[in-house]
Amino acid sequence: MFDILLQTVLASTEISLYENLKVIESIKKSSLQKSENTFVFDLYCLMQKQKIDIKDIGHVWVVNGPGYFTGIRTGLAISKTFVDVLQIPIRLINTFQWLETGISDCKDTIKIFIPSSAREGYLGFIKNSVLEETFLVLTKDVLKQKKIGFENALIYTNDKELAEQKNMTYIEPKFTLPSVFEEVETTRKVIPEYFRTEDQLFKKQ
Amino acid sequence: MNILGIETSCDDTAVAVVNSDGEILSNVLSSQTEFHAKYGGIVPEIASRKHLELISHVCFESLEKAQIKWSDIDLISVTKGPGLVGSLLVGVEYARGLSVVLKKPIKGINHMEGHLLSPLLTQKVPFPYMGLVISGGHTEFVLVEKSGKYLKVSSTVDDACGESLDKFGKQIGILYPAGPLIEKLAIEGNSKAYQFPLPKVKKDPLAMSFSGLKTSVMHVITSLSSEDLLKEKQNLCASYQYALFRHVLVTAKKVVLKYPVRALTISGGVSANMNLYKTLSDGLSVPVFKPAKKLSTDNAAMIAYAGFLRFKAEGPDSLNFEVFSNLPLASYNTV
Numbered sequence: 001m002f003d004i005l006l007q008t009v010l011a012s013t014e015i016s017l018y019e020n021l022k023v024i025e026s027i028k029k030s031s032l033q034k035s036e037n038t039f040v041f042d043l044y045c046l047m048q049k050q051k052i053d054i055k056d057i058g059h060v061w062v063v064n065g066p067g068y069f070t071g072i073r074t075g076l077a078i079s080k081t082f083v084d085v086l087q088i089p090i091r092l093i094n095t096f097q098w099l100e101t102g103i104s105d106c107k108d109t110i111k112i113f114i115p116s117s118a119r120e121g122y123l124g125f126i127k128n129s130v131l132e133e134t135f136l137v138l139t140k141d142v143l144k145q146k147k148i149g150f151e152n153a154l155i156y157t158n159d160k161e162l163a164e165q166k167n168m169t170y171i172e173p174k175f176t177l178p179s180v181f182e183e184v185e186t187t188r189k190v191i192p193e194y195f196r197t198e199d200q201l202f203k204k205q
Numbered sequence: 206m207n208i209l210g211i212e213t214s215c216d217d218t219a220v221a222v223v224n225s226d227g228e229i230l231s232n233v234l235s236s237q238t239e240f241h242a243k244y245g246g247i248v249p250e251i252a253s254r255k256h257l258e259l260i261s262h263v264c265f266e267s268l269e270k271a272q273i274k275w276s277d278i279d280l281i282s283v284t285k286g287p288g289l290v291g292s293l294l295v296g297v298e299y300a301r302g303l304s305v306v307l308k309k310p311i312k313g314i315n316h317m318e319g320h321l322l323s324p325l326l327t328q329k330v331p332f333p334y335m336g337l338v339i340s341g342g343h344t345e346f347v348l349v350e351k352s353g354k355y356l357k358v359s360s361t362v363d364d365a366c367g368e369s370l371d372k373f374g375k376q377i378g379i380l381y382p383a384g385p386l387i388e389k390l391a392i393e394g395n396s397k398a399y400q401f402p403l404p405k406v407k408k409d410p411l412a413m414s415f416s417g418l419k420t421s422v423m424h425v426i427t428s429l430s431s432e433d434l435l436k437e438k439q440n441l442c443a444s445y446q447y448a449l450f451r452h453v454l455v456t457a458k459k460v461v462l463k464y465p466v467r468a469l470t471i472s473g474g475v476s477a478n479m480n481l482y483k484t485l486s487d488g489l490s491v492p493v494f495k496p497a498k499k500l501s502t503d504n505a506a507m508i509a510y511a512g513f514l515r516f517k518a519e520g521p522d523s524l525n526f527e528v529f530s531n532l533p534l535a536s537y538n539t540v
Contacts, residue, residue, distance in 0.1 A: 036294065040301035041525035054306055069250065070291055073257050077295045081302030084261050085275050 001058035002050075004082075005177070008039055008075035009067025009095055010158045011115065015042045016175060017050055018061075023175040025050060036074055043078075054086065061091045061177060063098050066114050066122040066134070083186065091181040096124040096131050099158055101178055102171040113142050113157045113168070123148065123155075129180065206279045207271070208516075209303070210509025211264075213296030214288025214316045215342065216252045218259040221505035222271035222278075225513055227326055230271035232499060232506040235259045242380050246371065253291035260299050267505075278309055280521075282512020285313030286532030287342075293528045301524055310521030312512040317534050319507035320472040321349055323496045326510055330494050331467040335460055339453065339481070340473030340502075341367030341382065344413055346460045347534060349470075352514045355534045358460050362406055363416040366449055367475045372419055373445055376426050377438055387442045388478050394443030399425055401448035403455065411463070413456050418448050450484045457489055470494045476501040 003018040016026035027042045047054070062079040065072045082088040099112050109132070115121035116136075123142060124134045141147040142155065143165060156171045157163050163170035206225035213219070216237040222230040237247075237255045244251075268275065283300035286293060297313070304311040320343075321336040335358075336347045344367075345360035364372070367384060374383020401421045406412035422445050429437060457469060468491050475481060477498050486493045495501060 037527050038525045040298065040305055041523065044305050044524055054308070070253075070294060073253055073291065073295055074298050077257060077260065077298035078302040080261050081299060081306050084264065085303065085306045 002052050002056050003059045003061060003177070004043065004057055005061040005063075006039065006043075006075045006078060007063040007098065007173075008036075008078075009063050009065055009071040010099075011068075011160070012158065013039070013071070014173075015039055015046065017046050017052065018177065021177050026175065036070065039074060040078055057082070057086075057088055059089055059091050059183075061093055061181070063095050064092045065095055066116055066124075067095050068116060083184070087185070089183050089185045091183050093178055093181050094131060096122075096126055096134070097129070097178045097180050098173050099156065099171055100126050100129065101176045102158075102173045103156060104174075111153055111155045112171075113137075113139075113155050113159075113162070115139060115157075115159050115162065129178075206513070207273060207277050208280045208282050208509040208513045209264075209267075209278045210505035210507070210512060211260075211281070211283040211296045211300050212316070212319070212503055212505040212508045213256045213260070213292050214284045214286070215292060215503060216247045216255075217503045218256050218263050218296075219503060219505035219508075220260075220264045220267040221509050222267055222273060223326075223506050223509035223513065227510060229326060229506045230273065231267045231269075232504055233263050233267040233270060234499075234504055235263050238382060246381055247289075249289045249291055252289060253295055256292050256295040260295060264299075275307060278303075278307060280310055280312065280512060280516055281307070282312045282314055282509050282516070284316045284319065284508050285526060286315065286529035288316055288530065290528060290530045293530070297528050304524060310516065311524065311526075312516045313522050313526040313528075314508050314511045314515065315532050315534060316503075316508070317343065317345075317347070317532075318355070318515075319511045321347055321355065321470070322352060322511050322514065323472050323500045323504070323507035324470040324494045325352075326500055326506060327497055328494050330470055333464075333466050334468040334470055334494075335457070335464065335466045335491075337453070337457065337469060337471045337476075337485075338473045339366050339471060339475040341365055341371060341384075341475075343473060344415070344453075344475075346411075346456065348460075348464050348466065353518055356464075357534055358464060359411040359413060359456055361413045361415055362409075363414050364419065366413075366415055366453065367473070369415040369419050369449060370446075370475070373422055376423060377434065377441060382474070384475060384478060387446055388480060390439045391443040391446045391480065394439030394441070396443040396447035398437070398440035399444035401444065403448075404452050411456065411459055413452060415449065415452070418445070418452070422448075446478075446480060450478075450481050453481070454484050454488045457485060461489060461491060466491060468492050468494055470496075472496055472501050472507075474502045 005016040110126045210221040219234040221232040320338045344365045348356040404414040
């Protein structure tokens with residue numbers, strides 16, 4: 001049985017095919033903006049290349065936030081069709097837990113920063129694979145760590161540009177599907193995480 | 206052949222099923238108006254979230270009303286622009302996903318082309334005709350030589366007509382979308398109570414402009430006391446609506462004179478206004494066609510139908526076609 005992974009929420013995106021939970025092929029793109037029209041096309045090409053029929057798909061894994069809002073909606077809109085037409089279950093993965101697969105042997109609390117727009121993002125604290133806390137923070141405050149309550153801590157991010165600035169360490173997921181996920185079998189339950197409330201949105205405007 | 210149409214370019218989530226004879230099997234629309242009304246206009250981020258929330262439900266309802274199954278769909282047609290990118294992407298990605306899981310072809314459609322062809326769904330309109338698309342986002346005249354052959358001949362240089370109605374409505378305390386209530390109040394008012402100038406665009410005699418009219422009416426509104434404003438609401442609505450539609454009529458006369466056509470069609474949200482239809486019908490020498498109310502505002506039946514005509518002429522699109530917030534009809538003069 002094959003699985004599909006849609007990660008469309010980070011600055012660099014990936015569409016992957018798995019066989020028995022091991023990645024067999026993947027398409028990675030370095031820019032969400034440039035890849036937003038090609039996710040389904042890439043997925044189709046991967047399946048054609050691997051001679052996989054749609055009926056051979058067991059699960060669709062989709063990273064559903066935090067991350068860029070457009071990307072979250074894109075991944076969920078695509079995955080909904082698998083539930084709606086073929087009743088293939090969707091496995092929702094939290095972005096922090098997806099990125100954590102890229103960090104090995106860390107006993108301390110891991111701090112990961114995920115941008116959700118040009119100026120802000122989410123800071124998450126993970127300990128022993130459990131997501132303990134998340135905060136919506138301004139990017140500039142993460143860079144000036146004093147403002148968010150700690151100094152000189154090691155913060156991981158999947159954003160290369162941010163990582164190049166001080167106090168950030170670049171991480172890439174290792175294509176290991178996480179053990180923590182939420183499986184949904186109806187479209188109604190496929191909802192995005194980490195969206196601002198309507199009041200917050202309007203205040204910002 | 207059954208065509209599934211998906212339209213999410215703005216704030217309405219719409220899915221329809223139309224067959225190759227142009228018969229509408231279902232035309233379902235979920236309006237987000239109440240969610241945006243409290244903000245006085247459409248909030249793009251909220252619109253795209255609602256599309257994501259609603260798309261599956263609207264799709265299932267459309268299939269149920271059409272009494273067909275997923276396997277009965279032969280073509281997927283979806284709006285690819287112009288519109289709000291976040292909203293467009295939800296519909297397009299859902300349509301692309303359907304195309305893969307159903308193994309059916311897909312066609313990306315210009316929203317304006319849908320509007321221009323929508324009168325053909327219910328009436329026999331002779332070619333060539335002049336299509337007026339008039340809504341909160343667009344006000345333009347397009348020469349339709351035949352299906353797929355278009356020439357934009359006039360458009361607004363600033364506000365769209367519907368946008369102008371909404372802005373005026375906001376000033377006199379009418380909630381978004383203001384058009385329907387303005388039309389209702391105008392019936393009880395005197396359209397000659399206030400005189401507003403006829404706009405002119407110096408550089409282009411065929412172009413329209415609505416922002417000057419808006420400024421004129423603002424001067425009148427600010428000169429009135431709140432008591433007088435309440436008393437004069439009907440007269441203001443009638444006079445402002447008259448001024449807007451007179452400008453549209455004068456432009457319509459010019460374009461019909463320059464480009465001889467056999468008919469004029471009106472579509473888009475403002476086309477539901479009966480006074481606009483009457484103004485154009487009485488004032489023009491060519492017959493005026495307007496689609497049924499459900500087809501004049503944004504809907505997916507028009508996208509399904511336009512998709513079918515395009516598919517017949519060009520074949521399917523690739524799965525990686527682009528989505529555009531600003532998609533000119535000029536790029537469609539190819540068929």
